[in-house]
Each structure stands twice: as structure tokens, then as C-alpha cells.
Amino acid sequence: MNPDSVQGWLCIAGLGPGDPQLVTPEVTSAIDAATDIVGYIPYVARIAPRPGLTLHASDNRVEMDRARAALQMASSGKQVVIVSSGDPGVFAMASAVFEALVGRPDWQALDIRVLPGITAMLAAAARAGAPLGHDFCAINLSDNLKPAALIEARVRAAAGADFAMAFYNPRSASRPHTFGRVLEVLRETCGPDRLITFARAVSTAEEKLLTVCLAEATPEMADMRTVVIVGNSATRRVGRFVYTPRSAL
Amino acid sequence: MNPDSVQGWLCIAGLGPGDPQLVTPEVTSAIDAATDIVGYIPYVARIAPRPGLTLHASDNRVEMDRARAALQMASSGKQVVIVSSGDPGVFAMASAVFEALVGRPDWQALDIRVLPGITAMLAAAARAGAPLGHDFCAINLSDNLKPAALIEARVRAAAGADFAMAFYNPRSASRPHTFGRVLEVLRETCGPDRLITFARAVSTAEEKLLTVCLAEATPEMADMRTVVIVGNSATRRVGRFVYTPRSAL
Numbered sequence: 001m002n003p004d005s006v007q008g009w010l011c012i013a014g015l016g017p018g019d020p021q022l023v024t025p026e027v028t029s030a031i032d033a034a035t036d037i038v039g040y041i042p043y044v045a046r047i048a049p050r051p052g053l054t055l056h057a058s059d060n061r062v063e064m065d066r067a068r069a070a071l072q073m074a075s076s077g078k079q080v081v082i083v084s085s086g087d088p089g090v091f092a093m094a095s096a097v098f099e100a101l102v103g104r105p106d107w108q109a110l111d112i113r114v115l116p117g118i119t120a121m122l123a124a125a126a127r128a129g130a131p132l133g134h135d136f137c138a139i140n141l142s143d144n145l146k147p148a149a150l151i152e153a154r155v156r157a158a159a160g161a162d163f164a165m166a167f168y169n170p171r172s173a174s175r176p177h178t179f180g181r182v183l184e185v186l187r188e189t190c191g192p193d194r195l196i197t198f199a200r201a202v203s204t205a206e207e208k209l210l211t212v213c214l215a216e217a218t219p220e221m222a223d224m225r226t227v228v229i230v231g232n233s234a235t236r237r238v239g240r241f242v243y244t245p246r247s248a249l
Numbered sequence: 250m251n252p253d254s255v256q257g258w259l260c261i262a263g264l265g266p267g268d269p270q271l272v273t274p275e276v277t278s279a280i281d282a283a284t285d286i287v288g289y290i291p292y293v294a295r296i297a298p299r300p301g302l303t304l305h306a307s308d309n310r311v312e313m314d315r316a317r318a319a320l321q322m323a324s325s326g327k328q329v330v331i332v333s334s335g336d337p338g339v340f341a342m343a344s345a346v347f348e349a350l351v352g353r354p355d356w357q358a359l360d361i362r363v364l365p366g367i368t369a370m371l372a373a374a375a376r377a378g379a380p381l382g383h384d385f386c387a388i389n390l391s392d393n394l395k396p397a398a399l400i401e402a403r404v405r406a407a408a409g410a411d412f413a414m415a416f417y418n419p420r421s422a423s424r425p426h427t428f429g430r431v432l433e434v435l436r437e438t439c440g441p442d443r444l445i446t447f448a449r450a451v452s453t454a455e456e457k458l459l460t461v462c463l464a465e466a467t468p469e470m471a472d473m474r475t476v477v478i479v480g481n482s483a484t485r486r487v488g489r490f491v492y493t494p495r496s497a498l
Contacts, residue, residue: 021275021278022365023273024273025270025274063495087371087375089371089379090371090381091382094375095379095383095492097379098378098487098490101487101488101490108490112490113375114375115375116371116374118367122336122365122368125338125363126336126362126364127363129347130338130344130346132387133339133343134340134344137384137385137386137387137407138385138386138387140383140384146498147497147498150497153410157407157409157412158406161405161407162399163386238357239358241350241357241361243343243348245344245348248395249394249396
């Protein structure tokens with residue numbers, strides 16, 4: 001084949017929370033058509049190797065390098081899929097790719113598509129019942145990319161307006177104490193009886209689900225594989241489920 | 250077969266925004282195994298008829314009746330799927346089903362599962378770029394189930410804490426003016442230059458995408474098939490895309 005005739009493209013694809021049954025056919029088709037898969041090591045590990053497919057796994061916190069490398073490959077005629085866990089547009093690789101396009105009209109002209117996936121908070125909510133059944137917020141608790149004061153201000157604003165909340169990246173080895181502070185703010189603003197769900201590694205063999213009230217919640221209930229969902233003032237239990245009523249009337 | 254040996258179950262499944270390529274294999278398997286499909290008319294219309302499958306389509310605003318009917322069928326040994334557009338846990342049927350379980354321990358004991366789907370705001374965000382790439386809120390603008398004052402309070406809280414926002418059900422024939430009021434509140438709190446994306450019927454043949462600044466936005470840009478996404482203060486355009494940077498530092 002004449003290399004000049006090869007049309008490069010880049011898809012930023014969401015693999016969902018872990019179970020292959022939660023990967024959309026659209027994403028599966030893109031992976032099947034790709035020449036190159038790019039992503040964080042544990043996400044690339046979810047792609048089956050095959051002849052003609054090159055896997056490029058890289059470490060965490062090199063998102064901009066990874067985005068530029070993928071754009072460079074697409075620019076040279078490769079069919080490239082950047083894989084993210086969950087949905088690529090929610091605290092994942094899509095924003096990094098668009099940031100990398102700034103000042104690069106050549107890359108902006110490429111065939112670039114974002115392929116949505118099942119994001120962690122919705123997989124977690126489904127497993128618990130329907131805790132996000134009314135207005136809600138999604139907040140990344142990692143302070144790598146924003147000041148801790150902004151995280152606290154957003155949690156207070158969300159609690160004040162009685163949103164349900166989903167927290168991504170609640171806790172890591174490098175910042176074991178920030179989530180404890182968020183729990184304090186929540187107890188202060190939402191009271192001790194508010195329901196909180198810790199959903200770890202949903203849809204994988206390591207799945208673990210725990211719902212308690214804020215008075216009982218401890219920082220150790222979360223790690224980096226956990227999504228935390230806090231109900232609004234009407235969230236309640238029924239049988240083994242947790243749900244937020246549709247109505248606020 | 251002895252009817253006593255039949256095990257009933259109920260899945261509340263998300264069909265995604267419209268394109269069959271965005272339906273998860275998990276949902277497809279549940280539909281393939283079902284004896285009965287229950288849902289709002291246009292969603293049930295997306296299910297292919299086959300021998301042994303009964304389709305129960307009902308009108309809008311009868312969510313509780315629909316939930317109870319589905320639970321009754323599962324209770325009598327049927328394999329039932331309630332279909333929602335998007336994700337069943339986001340402004341859809343999952344909460345209604347759990348509400349219907351209150352005071353019914355017999356129904357609480359049933360095999361009930363929520364199967365997540367690609368919710369409209371994430372399909373819309375993917376098409377536009379990555380406007381929800383940082384902390385965001387999801388707000389249902391319908392005032393069927395909550396006071397208009399609460400909607401306005403939540404929009405103000407979200408704007409004040411610089412969340413991006415996704416609005417479901419922004420506008421309908423029965424309340425043509427409420428979305429105009431929300432646009433006024435947004436212009437007041439976010440200023441005229443803030444980017445707003447109108448994403449209509451994403452992934453269907455009627456898909457239409459429009460991004461303007463708040464100064465140019467009009468209520469007529471939205472209808473009931475539109476999801477509206479408002480960026481945060483850092484949201485910007487690059488080429489044909491809209492994205493929100495990952496960092497707030």
C-alpha cells in the first residue's frame with residue numbers, strides 16, 4: 001500500500017469500568033480497526049494483543065506526553081485509539097488531547113473523535129440502586145490539578161444546594177488526609193445521617209460496595225479505585241438498595 | 250414448564266442516546282433474554298419485536314404505574330426489562346422503580362438490577378469535544394418534579410462554584426419560558442462570553458450541534474430532545490472542538 005494513501009485518525013475511547021460487557025460496540029469496533037493503542041498501563045492491559053496492533057502503555061501523570069504522541073502517530077497515518085477507563089470526557093484523556101491541539105492547526109485538522117463510555121459514577125450508582133436519580137455533581141477530589149480550597153468550596157456549594165455528589169479519585173497514597181477533610185465538611189454541611197456509598201472497582205472481580213451514614217464513614221473506606229456517592233437530603237434506603245427520589249416537591 | 254420453576258427478574262436498562270452502537274452488550278443480552286419490555290413509547294419502539302417477547306409501551310408521566318406494572322410482572326415469573334433512554338439512573342426510570350418498592354417487601358426480594366447506559370450529557374460532550382472535562386453538575390430543568398426556585402438556586406450555586414453544567418429537559422411545549430429565565434441567570438452569573446453547547450438528538454439522524462457564547466444563546470436553540478452544556482470559566486474552543494481544561498491551577 002502507498003503510505004500516502006493511508007488516512008490517519010485518532011479516537012479517544014472509554015472502556016467503561018472494567019467488565020467487557022460494559023464496552024460499547026462503537027469502542028470495540030474502533031479498537032478492532034486500530035493500528036495503535038495508547039494509554040495508561042492498566043487500561044492498555046485490557047486490550048487483547050493481535051498482529052498489526054501496537055500497544056503503547058505509559059505511566060500515570062504523563063497525560064500531555066501521551067496525547068501528543070498519539071496525535072503525532074495519527075498525523076503520520078496511523079489509526080490510533082487512546083483508551084481511558086470509564087468515559088474519556090470525565091476526568092480522563094479527552095481534555096488532554098484537546099489541550100494538545102492548542103497552537104497546532106495541523107493536528108486540529110485530523111479526524112479526531114471521542115467515543116463515550118460508562119463512567120464510574122454511573123456504574124456505581126447502578127449497582128447501589130439510583131442514588132444519582134435527582135440533580136447531582138461530579139467532583140474530582142485529586143488536588144494534582146486544582147487547589148484543595150477549590151475542592152472544599154465546591155463540596156460546600158453542592159451540599160448547600162442539596163445536590164447529590166459523586167467523587168472521583170477520593171484518596172491516594174500521596175494524599176491520605178484530604179478525603180478525611182472532605183468527610184468533615186460533609187458532616188458539617190449535610191449532617192450525620194446523610195447516606196454515603198463507597199463503590200470500589202465496580203464490575204470487576206474486586207468489586208466492593210458499602211453504604212453507611214456520614215457519622216459512620218471513615219477515610220479508609222475509600223482508595224483510588226473507589227467512587228464515592230453522597231446522597232441528597234431525600235436519599236434513602238429501600239431493601240438492599242439506595243435511591244434518590246425523582247421529586248423534590 | 251412448571252410455572253412455579255420460572256424465576257422472574259427485572260432489569261432497568263439504559264439504551265443510550267439512540268445509536269445501537271452505543272448500547273452495551275450487557276443491555277443487549279438482557280433484552281435478548283426478556284419475555285417483556287416495558288417503557289415510554291419512543292424507547293420501546295427501539296426494541297425489535299420477536300416471538301415470545303411482549304412489548305408494553307406507555308405514555309410519558311406514568312412512571313409509577315409503569316414501575317408497578319413491571320414489578321408485578323417480574324413477581325409473577327416474567328423476565329422483564331424496563332427500557333430508558335440514556336442511563337436509567339439519570340432522570341429516568343430507576344428511581345421510580347425503587348420508589349415503588351417502598352412498603353412492598355415482596356417486591357424488594359425480587360432479582361432487580363440496574364444496567365447502566367451512555368447518558369445524554371456524555372454522548373453530547375463527546376460530540377462537542379470535552380466540555381465536561383473538569384468538575385460538573387447535572388440538572389434537570391423540568392419543573393414537573395421540583396419548584397422552579399430550586400432549579401434557579403442550583404444553577405446559581407453551580408455557577409458560583411464554577412462548575413460546568415449539563416441541563417436535561419431544558420424546554421418543552423408546556424413550559425416554554427423557564428429556560429429563558431435560566432439563560433438570564435446564567436448571563437448574570439457567568440457573563441456573556443461563557444460557552445454554551447446545544448446538543449440535539451446526539452447519535453441519531455436528527456443530530457444537531459451548536460456552540461455559541463451566552464450573549465448569543467436564545468431559548469429557541471433548545472427543545473426536549475436537547476441536552477445543554479455550559480462550560481466553566483476556563484472552557485474554550487480549539488479548532489472545531491470545545492473543551493474544559495483538566496487543571497484549575
